Amino acid sequence: MSTIIPIGPYHPLQEEPEFFRLHVEGEKVVHLDIELGYNHRGIEKLAESKSWDQVVFLVERICGICSTSHPAAAINCMEDLGAIVAPERAQYIRAIICELERIHSHLLWVGLAGHFLGYNTVWMWSWKYREIVCDVLEKVTGNRQSYAMFKAGGVRRDLDQDDIPWIMESMDKMKPVVDLFRGAVMDDPVLHARLKGVGCLSAEDAINYAVVGPTARASGIRIDVRKDDPYFAYPWVDFDIVVYEEGDVYSKAMCRIDELYQSVSIIEQCLKKMKPGPIDLNIKELPPGEGIGRAEAPRGEVFHYTLSDGSNFPARYKVRAPSYTNILSNEKAVIGETVADAALILAAVDPCYCCTERLTVIDEENNKSVLGQADLLKLSQAKTETLMKRLSL
Amino acid sequence: MDWKSIKTGLQDQFADKIQRWHEHNTRRIYLDIDAEMLEPVVTYLFNTLQSRFIIASAVDKPNNMMEIIYHFDFLHLPQVLSLRVVLSKDRLEIESIAPIIVGAEWIEREIHELFGITFKNHPNPVHLLLPDDWPEGNYPLRRDQ
Numbered sequence: 001m002s003t004i005i006p007i008g009p010y011h012p013l014q015e016e017p018e019f020f021r022l023h024v025e026g027e028k029v030v031h032l033d034i035e036l037g038y039n040h041r042g043i044e045k046l047a048e049s050k051s052w053d054q055v056v057f058l059v060e061r062i063c064g065i066c067s068t069s070h071p072a073a074a075i076n077c078m079e080d081l082g083a084i085v086a087p088e089r090a091q092y093i094r095a096i097i098c099e100l101e102r103i104h105s106h107l108l109w110v111g112l113a114g115h116f117l118g119y120n121t122v123w124m125w126s127w128k129y130r131e132i133v134c135d136v137l138e139k140v141t142g143n144r145q146s147y148a149m150f151k152a153g154g155v156r157r158d159l160d161q162d163d164i165p166w167i168m169e170s171m172d173k174m175k176p177v178v179d180l181f182r183g184a185v186m187d188d189p190v191l192h193a194r195l196k197g198v199g200c201l202s203a204e205d206a207i208n209y210a211v212v213g214p215t216a217r218a219s220g221i222r223i224d225v226r227k228d229d230p231y232f233a234y235p236w237v238d239f240d241i242v243v244y245e246e247g248d249v250y251s252k253a254m255c256r257i258d259e260l261y262q263s264v265s266i267i268e269q270c271l272k273k274m275k276p277g278p279i280d281l282n283i284k285e286l287p288p289g290e291g292i293g294r295a296e297a298p299r300g301e302v303f304h305y306t307l308s309d310g311s312n313f314p315a316r317y318k319v320r321a322p323s324y325t326n327i328l329s330n331e332k333a334v335i336g337e338t339v340a341d342a343a344l345i346l347a348a349v350d351p352c353y354c355c356t357e358r359l360t361v362i363d364e365e366n367n368k369s370v371l372g373q374a375d376l377l378k379l380s381q382a383k384t385e386t387l388m389k390r391l392s393l
Numbered sequence: 394m395d396w397k398s399i400k401t402g403l404q405d406q407f408a409d410k411i412q413r414w415h416e417h418n419t420r421r422i423y424l425d426i427d428a429e430m431l432e433p434v435v436t437y438l439f440n441t442l443q444s445r446f447i448i449a450s451a452v453d454k455p456n457n458m459m460e461i462i463y464h465f466d467f468l469h470l471p472q473v474l475s476l477r478v479v480l481s482k483d484r485l486e487i488e489s490i491a492p493i494i495v496g497a498e499w500i501e502r503e504i505h506e507l508f509g510i511t512f513k514n515h516p517n518p519v520h521l522l523l524p525d526d527w528p529e530g531n532y533p534l535r536r537d538q
Contacts, residue, residue, distance in 0.1 A: 305464065
């Protein structure tokens with residue numbers, strides 16, 4: 001007889017509206033039900049009533065953390081539809097913004113995971129050092145989030161040449177920070193014990209569940225839209241795809257941390273290579289037809305499809321966010337694990353974030369709440385403490 | 394595997410079954426097929442050509458038609474292959490591909506509740522986004538409603 005543990009409708013770690021129903025026998029998870037739709041905003045329908053320019057602003061509101069990945073896919077989609085090639089300088093600026101966003105998004109995940117494991121120092125570090133990136137974004141775009149920089153055929157604001165040395169300096173500051181995080185995870189025997197071999201997703205399952213981004217790359221699948229289907233300035237810069245083979249939470253964490261090095265390097269190369277020039281083609285109209293746009297968001301591939309009838313509004317606009325496929329793979333990753341690890345595994349795919357939080361654990365027989373959000377956090381942190389004692393740290 | 398061998402493989406295997414082969418550009422390829430050919434083509438793409446399922450988009454078209462476009466890509470290749478299946482609104486039924494690719498389970502549930510297309514042999518045909526007490530026969534993304 002299995003007991004059902006509901007996690008949600010808000011995820012305890014990342015505060016996202018999703019509802020997981022864990023079926024457990026003793027401490028072991030035997031089955032997982034996932035329920036969605038608590039935050040469905042009808043963006044695809046809404047897009048049909050917006051002009052092409054407005055669609056870019058609309059999709060920017062899909063996610064608050066990776067707010068530039070949906071506009072990136074949207075403009076790729078419109079440029080595919082209209083066979084438009086944006087000016088070189090615009091492509092460099094676009095790539096710089098995408099990479100800055102990847103850095104702050106990955107740092108955020110590492111911080112939250114640290115907090116959940118009882119490593120509040122890592123949490124505070126990541127918040128502190130994320131500011132460096134947010135400052136650069138504010139200087140370049142005027143906003144710390146939702147940058148409103150992209151449009152079909154170019155970008156809305158130019159990057160000031162005088163700012164480049166200062167941005168370079170900021171990137172230099174980021175390198176020791178990434179070393180710090182890498183060391184914090186790599187050199188800690190407790191984290192090894194806590195994360196290694198936990199929540200494994202095999203390469204076969206990764207393909208079968210169509211997962212993307214760091215979730216796929218941590219399972220040994222070498223996919224990255226930036227390399228496979230190059231867009232913006234990515235074909236002109238050197239970088240590696242970070243791949244780990246094990247598919248556990250440790251690999252997913254290391255994959256994200258190593259990607260930070262690549263992002264810093266991409267930004268530096270772009271800044272060095274970009275030359276003054278036009279930044280916008282002033283596109284007024286898009287022809288009838290179909291367009292497909294892809295972009296590599298911090299969480300994986302974003303996919304947009306549009307159908308145009310030649311008017312100023314899309315006739316159909318389809319959005320596929322990376323979490324849409326990644327979350328379903330939890331069904332595999334969480335089976336056979338313990339309740340103390342479950343919430344961490346569910347968060348290891350880095351699902352998109354939202355606001356409030358609520359979590360209760362209910363005993364099925366008398367329908368009584370036995371564990372709250374604070375209890376689950378305590379459970380997870382207590383496991384880390386026990387491990388620390390056992391390793392006499 | 395390169396794009397050339399994928400293209401010849403597909404054309405050899407389903408020569409007369411592909412109604413239209415349209416290359417929007419070198420990276421975006423659209424294939425029109427019959428609804429009953431979906432299962433064999435997807436099986437061939439996924440199992441033999443090792444393609445990766447991206448997503449499916451449903452489109453409500455004029456003239457009593459509905460379209461489902463299944464998007465696939467291939468490891469390390471820039472091409473996106475989109476299989477287009479056209480259905481008449483009088484008979485909105487198609488074979489589910491979730492038994493072949495688990496990753497297609499959610500999008501088929503979503504298309505079912507938003508467009509009213511039935512996926513035969515779907516392993517778990519329940520609501521995904523809409524609440525369980527949503528009225529029967531009310532499909533939010535349909536234009537005729």
